[in-house]
Structure formats: C-alpha cells, structure tokens
Amino acid sequence: MTLAFVTPAHDRMEDLRREPHKIEALLASPQARIYRARGDLIEVEGERPRISHVPLGDAAIFLGLAADGVPLFAEQAPESATLAPLRGLMLSGALPHEELTLLAQARSLVHWHETHGFCAKCGTQSEMKDGGYRRHCNACNADHFPRTDPVVIITVTWNGHVLLGRQSSWAPGMYSALAGFMEPGETIENAARREVWEEAGIRVGKVGYVQSQPWPFPSSIMIGLTGEADTHDIRIDHHELEDARWFSFAEAQQMVARTHPQGLTATHPYAIAHHLLLKVLER
Numbered sequence: 098m099t100l101a102f103v104t105p106a107h108d109r110m111e112d113l114r115r116e117p118h119k120i121e122a123l124l125a126s127p128q129a130r131i132y133r134a135r136g137d138l139i140e141v142e143g144e145r146p147r148i149s150h151v152p153l154g155d156a157a158i159f160l161g162l163a164a165d166g167v168p169l170f171a172e173q174a175p176e177s178a179t180l181a182p183l184r185g186l187m188l189s190g191a192l193p194h195e196e197l198t199l200l201a202q203a204r205s206l207v208h209w210h211e212t213h214g215f216c217a218k219c220g221t222q223s224e225m226k227d228g229g230y231r232r233h234c235n236a237c238n239a240d241h242f243p244r245t246d247p248v249v250i251i252t253v254t255w256n257g258h259v260l261l262g263r264q265s266s267w268a269p270g271m272y273s274a275l276a277g278f279m280e281p282g283e284t285i286e287n288a289a290r291r292e293v294w295e296e297a298g299i300r301v302g303k304v305g306y307v308q309s310q311p312w313p314f315p316s317s318i319m320i321g322l323t324g325e326a327d328t329h330d331i332r333i334d335h336h337e338l339e340d341a342r343w344f345s346f347a348e349a350q351q352m353v354a355r356t357h358p359q360g361l362t363a364t365h366p367y368a369i370a371h372h373l374l375l376k377v378l379e380r
C-alpha cells in the first residue's frame with residue numbers, strides 16, 4: 098500500500114506567488130478548486146472533502162496548478178462548516194492519494210496562518226503574502242515563513258532483530274519505529290542516535306536514509322531512517338515510551354501480517370513506520 102501524502106498531485110508554481118494579480122485572477126476563475134480546513138479538520142460533503150469554487154474572503158492560500166491547469170487553493174473553513182478529521186479521511190482509504198497530498202499541504206498551511214496571525218518580533222497583526230507562503234509585518238517590516246517540523250524516525254536492527262516501541266496512548270498491542278523531533282544544530286543522523294539513546298538506551302552506529310513523508314498533524318516531515326545498533330541492552334525512558342523491545346524478524350513479520358499470536362501489530366501501512374519495518378524485513 099502507498100504511503101499517504103507522498104504522491105505528487107500538482108505543480109506548486111512557486112514563481113506565481115510573487116505576482117499577486119495573477120493569483121487573484123486564478124482565485125476568481127470559476128474552475129478554481131478550494132479546499133477548506135480548520136485545525137486538523139477538513140470541510141467535507143458526505144465522505145469526501147468539499148470542493149468550493151468561490152472563496153469566502155478576498156485572499157486564499159495558493160496550493161498550485163493541477164496537471165490540467167486547474168488552480169488549487171486552501172482557506173480556513175467557517176466554524177459552521179461540516180468538518181471531519183484529516184486522519185479519518187486518510188484511514189478511510191476512500192480518497193485518491195493525489196487528493197491526500199493536497200489536503201496535507203492545505204491543512205498545514207491553514208493551521209500555520211491560524212496560529213501565526215501576529216508578528217513574533219513586535220506583536221502586531223501580520224498580513225498574508227506570496228499566496229500564503231509568507232506573512233509580513235507592516236509595523237516592523239519582519240517576514241515570517243511557514244514552518245515544517247523535521248522528525249527523525251528509525252528502525253534499528255541488531256542480530257536479526259528490530260527495535261520497536263510503543264506509547265501508552267496508542268491502540269493496544271501496536272508497536273512502531275522510534276521517533277522524535279530534531280533539535281536546532283543537530284544532524285539528521287545524530288538526532289536519530291540521540292532519540293534512540295534517550296528513549297531506549299541503545300547506541301546506534303551506522304544510519305541510512307530511506308524516504309520521507311509529510312505528516313500534517315500539524316506540520317511535520319518524517320525523515321525515515323534505518324540504523325544498526327552497537328549495543329543491545331534496552332533501558333526504557335517511561336516518560337516517552339510504555340515499552341520497547343527487540344523483536345525477531347519472524348515476529349515482526351507476524352506483526353505486519355497481523356497474525357502475531359499475542360495480537361501485536363505494526364503501524365498502519367499509510368504511515369512511514371510500516372515501510373521502514375518492511376525495509377529491514379526484506380533484507
């Protein structure tokens with residue numbers, strides 16, 4: 098199964114963002130497709146995202162152009178709209194992957210504007226610019242840009258085993274790759290080594306990149322890695338994890354196939370953790 102949010106859906110047309118009159122003309126076009134989001138919710142019509150053709154205000158976030166040239170936009174949904182969680186839309190399996198990609202971009206950008214309306218430097222209300230990819234403060238002239246929060250996520254192996262952990266808030270029996278936010282001034286590799294050391298007390302040597310996945314809850318980019326353990330005695334940080342264990346590859350296969358005798362499972366195939374596990378099991 099394909100990862101959610103990774104299938105290319107459109108051309109973002111970054112060069113158009115600096116030409117506000119062109120963006121306005123695209124937004125005024127009757128073909129424009131406008132998605133609406135609010136927090137982690139998407140405006141829906143039945144089981145599907147509602148597509149509007151007329152904006153609520155005079156500005157909207159420009160997502161880009163579809164392959165057929167249709168302009169794509171996002172804006173904040175009113176409180177009165179019929180809303181559904183993006184996570185549920187993803188898990189339903191009912192939406193084309195291209196549309197999930199658009200919804201991820203829409204949700205993360207709408208959320209950024211919802212939560213960054215005031216200048217971080219002087220506190221004055223700022224204005225949306227560049228089709229929604231910048232906010233400008235007219236009082237102190239500062240520019241602010243949308244955030245993307247990098248998260249490292251890693252399947253660590255040792256002697257035919259893979260290290261997986263779980264948080265107490267997760268579905269019972271579900272285990273996943275260890276993950277954590279990167280910190281300023283840290284390489285991807287060292288962030289992954291630090292996370293595994295802090296959460297499970299395992300020293301990781303070699304780290305390799307596999308693939309990445311936007312994770313719009315609200316605006317992460319998951320950086321998928323595999324690593325080789327230099328040590329194998331687990332020391333769990335119970336503030337972070339309820340459990341962490343070395344699973345034999347055979348047992349991990351059962352968790353992926355959902356045939357594990359104790360009912361333990363891997364994460365949903367839409368999430369990168371699932372693919373990172375398949376990556377080490379295919380060796």
Ligand SMILES: [Zn+2]
Binds near residue numbers: 219
């Ligand atoms: Zn300011």
